[in-house]
Amino acid sequence: FFSSGFQVAPETKAVMKWLRSIPFVLSASLHGGELVVTYPYDYSRHPMEEKMFSPTPDEKVFKMLAKAYADAHPVISDRSELRCGGNFVKRGGIINGAEWYSFTGGMADFNYLHTNCFEITVEVGCEKFPLEEELFTIWHENKGALLNYMEMVHRGIKGIVSDKFGNPIKNARISVRGIQHDVTTGN
16 A cells, blocks of 8 residues: 555554554545535545546545535635635536545545545634634534434445355455455444
8 A cells, every 4th residue: 555665654554454454434534625525535546646536446435424414514615616615516516536636645545445444534623723713614614414323333344254154254245247356344
């Protein structure tokens, strides 16, 4: 996942270990400075290409997840092009991460490639570093969208994989025809 010679910080290693130890299925990274929801891949398949659409095999699922957040956010779903994030209005407030800008080492790509967790990135507001008095408004603009997104955990593959005696099978691989990205069962 990381290029050779790339130093991984101890706290990053700890988060990677944590993600591999618990069978998370859904997460979101919250950022500031824009109003848009991005989804993997964040790193372009062609590193020399900027703004290149780089879908995962689960493109339809990621678009559904991103839209669940964007459609429930009162400002992201606003059709006005005269606001921060206005250039994403025609896209419904969502975009493939690498199509917006490509970068390596992101959590959303790591989660997709190395765990069962599907992660989106939410740019929660126009200000990169909002003032304290703006936080209350930003929270209320994002609260419903966060709850709507969390409810998406009930979509997709779920159930118990067990042997003939009803015992759960750990690390069983589950494949979906037409999607070249398997998931594995947890503990």
